[in-house]
Every structure is written in C-alpha cells, then in structure tokens.
Amino acid sequence: MAKRFVLIFILSILLTGCAQATTTVSTAAESACKDTPLAAGCFVPSEELDFISSDPDEYTIEETFAIDRLNQQPANWLLYSNAEYEANGVYARVVESAELRYVEMYSDGQHKPAYPQSAPTPSFIFTTKFNLDIDRKGIAYADVMIPSVGKNAVAVGVATGAVNTISITIDNDLELFVKVGGPFYYYSQAGDGGDYYETGITIEADRWYSFRFEWDAGLDLVQAWMLEGETETRLYEGAFHISNRFNGAATGAILVPNVFKVTMPYGQAGKAYLDNVIVTRKGE
C-alpha cells in the first residue's frame, strides 16, 4: 500500500513536472522559414505601395473681411508671436467703419522672432497663404491705410516662405518704397538683405491706397503697382532677387511666392489698416 502510494505520488509529481516543462519550454513547432527566410513560400514582398501624389494643390485667396467677425482676428490668417510677446503686444482684428469691414493691425514693437539673426526682423508678421506653384505666376492686390494718429511703418507684399519676394514699404515719413527680395536666411549682409527702391511718392495718412504685385517665374519678372481709380502707376519692374533663388545663387531655380505678408518693424509701436487682399491667377 505504501509502495503504491509512493508510486502514485511520484507519478503525480512527474505529470506536474511535465506540465510545467510544457509551459516553460516552448513546444511550438520550428518555423519552416527559419533557414529559408527569403524563399518564395516564406517571404511575401509588399505589394506596390499605394502612395499619394505630392503634386501641390493650387488655390487663390479673396479676403475682403466682409464676413469676418468684428473684433476678432480674421480666419485664414496667422499672426506671429512667441513666448516673449506680451498679451496683445501684437494684434490684427476686424473693425468696421461706414459699414466697411477691414483689419486693424497693431504692434508694440517689443519683440521679434529669433531668426534671421542680425537682420532687421519685424515684430508684427501677419500672413495668409496661397499656392500657384504649377502656374509659377500670379497677381496679388491689397489696400492699405496709415492712420494719422498712432501710425506705424508697414510693409505689404508677397513672400516666398519666410523671404520677401516683392513688397511696398511705407516708412514713418509716409514715404513709399519698393523692396525686392531678402533677407536671405543666413543674411551675410552682402547683398542678400533685399533691395529697396525709392518711388518718390509720399502717401497721405487716413487714406486708402491700393497696390498690385505681379510675378512670373517663366519671364523672371516681378512688378509692383499703385492703383488710384483708373490710374496705374508702376512702382517697380525687374527680375526676381537672388534670395528667391535656390541657394541664393544667380543660376538657382526661382522659388515662387506662396505667402501674402504684412509686417511692422521691431522697435516702434503703432497701427496700420488692411483690406481687400486678393490673389488671382495671372492671365485670367
């Protein structure tokens, strides 16, 4: 009896041991692909991957602000600030006068983006985007007004990413300039800051002015115009600046604008007003 008990006890332990061994030592079968991992029956290559197109989607803009909400920043626009900017140190909001809605823009001029360093980087950067990368030409319009009280200098125009393509600048004396290109991203101050051109025109405060900017990469041409009723005054016509070319090289491919940009400078406070920002295809 004792022997039987011992035998049963031993068998039960043996069975337990076998069960434990089964869970610890994998009994899974060896993979048939272990030694032939690249064989036809083992490796199944990806089917051709279903990638999406990287071609750009072109779009234009028509920003009259007529349906934007009062006292709010217009939709579709980006106003730059960073952690150093004071609350309301810069703002751009829709206001209304005589049933006309437009954008009031303010900058305290206290802070600016870190880059490009050593360049006259603005405090106020207000932008919206468009895309005419396939056409590689286009036309942009904008209306600008400088108030007589609390005015600021302002630049308005089109940019290639972060780099100005062509813009008009109204300085503190209300003199009108055209700026072509720049600053280039590493800003060596050796001609890559962009070029200013005097127009000989001084504008009046509290009055709206209309401007038109044209570009055509195929013709290597940029233009700026001032529009007064039926009168069109050409402010500038010339080639793209090297800062809008690949690597800033004279032979580099032209990089076309995709940003409509308004800036006000670092170091001074004040306001300006903006309306009717429109970008259309050229030739339509």
Added chain:
Amino acid sequence: MKKFLLASLLLFLSLPLIAATEAPGTVVYTDEDYARLHAVIEHVENVLTYGRAYNTDSDLLPDAINTLTGEPAMWTFPNRAEVPYSDPANQQNFYRTLVALSVVTGDDRYKEEAVATLTEFMLNYQSPNGLFYWGGHRTVNLDTLEVQSTENENGPHELKNMLPYYDLMLEVNEAATIRFMRQLWTAHFRWGTSDLNRHGSYSTAYDVNVFGQTMIDDIIQMDEFGMPILPSDSPGDLPFVNAATDLAYAAFTLADYTGDPSPKAWAEYLMRQYHLASNPVTGMTVYQYKSTLVTKSAQECSDPAYTNSGCGDRVARQFRDFGAIAREPNVQWKNTQAIYVDNILMLLEAADKYGIDYYVDWARGYLEGYLDYAYIRVNGVNKIIPMFNDGTVTYGYVVPEVGYYGASNMRLDYVELPTTYLLPILRTILATPDPADQVKLWNYFREIVEAFGIGDVGPLGGTLPDLNLDTAIDDPFALMAMVELYDATGNVQYLDVARTIGNNIVNEKFHRGFFVDSEIMLYSRLDQPETLALLILDGVIRGIDVAAMPYYLADSGYIHGYLLSNDGVTEDRSYTQTYIYVKTIYDQE
C-alpha cells in the same frame, strides 16, 4: 529498479529549471519569430526600392522616407527651396541593419547594398582635406547629387555621437576611412590649447602626421580644495562631449586598426579632460570642460535673445541666480543623453574592444553619481531632477529671461528618464568585474526596469527574474537590454520578454510598409534602432553570438541649419528631429 525510478524522477523534476536557464542556441525559432523578421525584411526592401527610385543615377539613400508619398524627406529652407537629403552619417543604423540582415538570412545581398551606398559616398563625397561631406550641416542633395550646406554656403563639418560604422567603412574604402579619422582630429582639435570645436573646417589642410604632436599637460587643473578649475578661455570653441565622443571613437578605432598607439593616447587624453572636469564629490560629469571667451561686444550681448557663444557662458548669462556653479559644463537637465548614454556606450565599447579597462570605473562613477542625485520615481514613472552637477537643484526655478536654454518664464520641471538609459546602465554592470561593485547600479536598473513595466529582474545577477511577459512596452532599447541580459544569464525569461517587446514593436511601429515611431508618424528614419534591435533578437534566437552581430552604439543622426518654420512663413534654425521627424500623416499637405 528503485534507483532507476528515482533517477527518472530527478531527471523529470529538473526539466523546468533546465528550461529556465536554457543555453543559447537551443531555443525553438517559431513562426512568430519569423513574422518579426518578415516585417524587417519588408521594411528594408521598401527602403531600398523607394529610397533608390527617387534618383536612379545614385546608390545613395535618403535619410528618411515619407510613408504617404514614398518620397525622401525634404529639408525646406526659409525661401521654400526643398532638398531631398542623403546624409550617410545619419544612416549608420540602417547599414548595421543591412549587415545584420545578411547575417541572419545568409544572403549577402543586403550587406552589398550597404557597401554600394558607402562605396559611392566615400568615393565622391570626401573633401580634399579628408572630411566627408556629411554630418550636422552638410548633406547630399538627391535631386542634383551635389553637396548641400544647411548653414551658410560653407557649413562646417560636425559629428555629434554619430559613431560611424567604421568596421564596414574600413572594409569598403580603407584609405578614405583612415584619411577621415585622421582629419577629424586635425579639423576639430587644437593641439596647443586642447580647445575642441564641434565645428570643423573643410579648408583645414590634411595632416598625415596628425597624431605625432607633442602631448601637452592636462588642461583641467584642480584648486586647493580638489575641485576642477574650468577655464573660460575657449575662443569660440565649444568642447561638447558629443563631439569628443566621436573624436575618441575614431582615434581608438584607428589605433586598433593600424597598430599605431598615438591616436589611442590622444583619445585617452581628450576623454580625461571631461573626467577631470567632473565633480569629484557627486561623481556627476560634464557636457564640456571649458566655457567660451567673450568676443562679442557688450552691445550685441545686451540682447538676451542673442545667444551666440561669443557672449560667453550661456548658462552664466541665463541662470545668474545660481552663482558660480551656473556654467554650461555643469548643467544636468539638458544634453544628458549625450553625457550619460552615448558617451558611456562609447567608453564601454573602448573598454571592451580596445582594452581601456578604467573606462568601466569611470562609467560606473558617472552613472552612480547621476542616479544617486538626479533619479526620482514620480507616480511610478522614471524621472530626472534638474540640477547642476554639484547637486544644486534647479527644479521649480522660473527662468527670468529668454536665453539659450529657453523662453522667459519657463519653469524647470522633472524630465522623463528615457529608455535609452537602460543600455549604458546594464552594459556598465555587465562590464564591471566585481559583483560588489555592481550592486548599486543593479538596484537602480531593477527599479527603472520595473517602472518601465517590464517586471522584476530580481536580485543581483538576474538569474531569478519575475518579468512581465505581457509587457506593453514597444521600445528597442528595452528589447536590446533584455537580449543582452539573456546573453549574460542564459535565463530564457529574458528572451521571452524580449520576444514580447519585439512583437509589440512590430504591432505598434510597422505601418504602411515601413517602421515608424507610431502609426500616425509620417517619416520612416533610416537611423531608427528598431530594425537592428529586432535582428539582434532574431540572431540570438537562432543561436548566433551577439558579438557576431553589428552592435548598437547610437541613434543620434540629425541635420541642423536654417529652415522654414512649420508655420510656413517664418525662419528658424533648428533640427530634423524638431521639425521634420515630428510630423504626422495629418501634416502632409
């Protein structure tokens, strides 16, 4: 008969123990194991197919592939110029992956692909002075196959913990590799003053006798209290340890390969300056052993946002409240990956391969000091307390003004301890000969592993673990740590948990035919360590010696320079890791 029964009984009873300490090479390779390998092969094939399809005139590969378009990742300059970049310094883990894949599949084709890429690169993209056109500020434009700078037109040479796969490079082009390893020192190290600059010039003439310079005294001396005196006389040079790590690794490899002891002596000299600059009380080490000399005007430096190193020590400028300890070398909350992970992995590699045994003691001292003072577990999560290396805590400090270390009003908080720390801690333990010296680090390792959800590695030695075989972690460093523990102990529990982690990696990170950081991430980086980790696991299961597989050393490849901010309208100067590899599939325009 009774004796036979007893013997049989003992044999069967011993089976579970045998299984638990199974010798490598006896493990069954299952279909689940093959499924992981299948994913790696698929990824590699897709990288080779689509990476090479972009420019069929070249065997170069892009640094990363956009998994929605199949095109190379693009560096976008502030003026919208887009460059599909190929920077082989940032592809080292892919070359290791290719070689490892040849080892486990027995098919040389994969290694040959790595050789083809490196052959073209080393033949065509080495400056006349010996430096390669690669690294942090130079890359090859896959549209034109011309060298592209991401700084000004003459961007410098920079390697920070890239730790190239020199074994393969020497095999591909011995002369070019040796020339490069020598010129790395000529271009970056100032022999008379021990200044070291992470930037090297492509104009510095090649010096064949570069290591024949007269050895100089240690630049770091001690004061009367035995504390290191850190000079502030570096003329614009910043002797970052991540640059020194690459210099030392090149010199050790060169000495070993050529039999010339002088590169090794200079590498030991260089790394000794960091050791001497370490805090002898806490054991915590430094990011650099010098601060820069003030060379810019007071007017330029009056703007705190102007963080040029010519305005002097940037921590001294931004953290004045902390007094003399506030120096760039002493910071222990930024660049700690370079100090305590990449640098230590290099030191341990040098100890193992090149016989610098005392580096193991250094590594242990640095890690023990850092973990003693800075490690904290908060709500079950591994964290680091921000501090200086004398133990002065900066936790909770609100930075009063903008500077190199961030915006004003930034509050210094705990920093999460990444899984990358697992490898240097474990490898230091395994390289430490005396078990008594292993105890402290093992206890930290045990706690850290447990907090990562992998379970308990048990008491020192790791032979009695109680691991979480259902762990959810999907991390390559955790995977490699478990494989290396299995290799060291033979305990199959580590292999089982490694398999779980490997499965998690495939489940969570293999999408659209490529390994990505997670399902929504847009880019698949060639330098990602996941595929190499999975292949090391695969090799171990097959019984291949870990030492026969390419070894993981770093995952530090990056490009730095001027780029268009992600808002599309402003300029920044930043990194691929900050701007490009953070993009998700929802950012695809």
